[in-house]
Amino acid sequence: MKKLWLPALILLFVLAACGSEKQQAEEKESEQEATKNESEPVQVASLVDTQLQEPEENTICEMCNMKVYMKDHEMGVFSTQAIKEDGTIAFYDDIGCLLNAEVANEEKNEKFVRDFVTMDWAKVEDVTIIKTELKSPMNWGYIYFADKAEADKYMQENPKAYVEELQKIKDDALERRKKMMQKKTEEESDASGSMHSNEMDQEGHSH
Numbered sequence: 001m002k003k004l005w006l007p008a009l010i011l012l013f014v015l016a017a018c019g020s021e022k023q024q025a026e027e028k029e030s031e032q033e034a035t036k037n038e039s040e041p042v043q044v045a046s047l048v049d050t051q052l053q054e055p056e057e058n059t060i061c062e063m064c065n066m067k068v069y070m071k072d073h074e075m076g077v078f079s080t081q082a083i084k085e086d087g088t089i090a091f092y093d094d095i096g097c098l099l100n101a102e103v104a105n106e107e108k109n110e111k112f113v114r115d116f117v118t119m120d121w122a123k124v125e126d127v128t129i130i131k132t133e134l135k136s137p138m139n140w141g142y143i144y145f146a147d148k149a150e151a152d153k154y155m156q157e158n159p160k161a162y163v164e165e166l167q168k169i170k171d172d173a174l175e176r177r178k179k180m181m182q183k184k185t186e187e188e189s190d191a192s193g194s195m196h197s198n199e200m201d202q203e204g205h206s207h
Contacts, residue, residue, distance in 0.1 A: 082109035
């Protein structure tokens with residue numbers, strides 16, 4: 001009788017050991033996958049951080065050619081930058097120029113603004129945008145907070161300030177650009193008409 005159940009008992013131990021090893025291997029693989037997934041965003045963020053730069057004294061806005069203020073200037077809090085798809089950096093003096101650049105240049109950029117408290121760069125999609133009465137280079141008057149509590153504190157201290165949605169600013173920026181382009185076209189048309197009229201007058205006087 002013992003000869004019959006002894007091999008069965010050994011086989012049972014072997015199967016249990018194999019099952020345990022398989023379970024441990026699966027758990028280890030799962031842990032490695034979780035660690036990999038957790039580390040990937042950090043690596044991406046680190047790469048972006050190394051690409052971010054600071055404007056220099058002679059930096060001009062890629063959209064409007066106005067001065068882009070440095071970090072230590074009182075207007076520096078409004079300066080923005082974008083990392084383009086090819087990795088190059090573009091600076092802008094105000095958020096309207098930052099948002100319009102993608103449309104004007106038909107490109108997709110990673111867009112960054114300055115945190116109002118720390119002056120560090122933050123993705124425009126990740127901040128709380130506050131409309132203020134502050135004068136900015138292009139009169140947009142927006143400031144940005146990576147910490148919503150700081151944004152709430154600012155609004156408590158400045159009752160006329162309020163939260164604005166990024167899409168609303170994009171729409172306003174595009175509308176402002178549209179009007180500017182129409183005005184430019186009209187001015188060029190008027191200038192061309194005036195030049196043609198002068199030429200006609202000169203031809204008339206020559207007879």
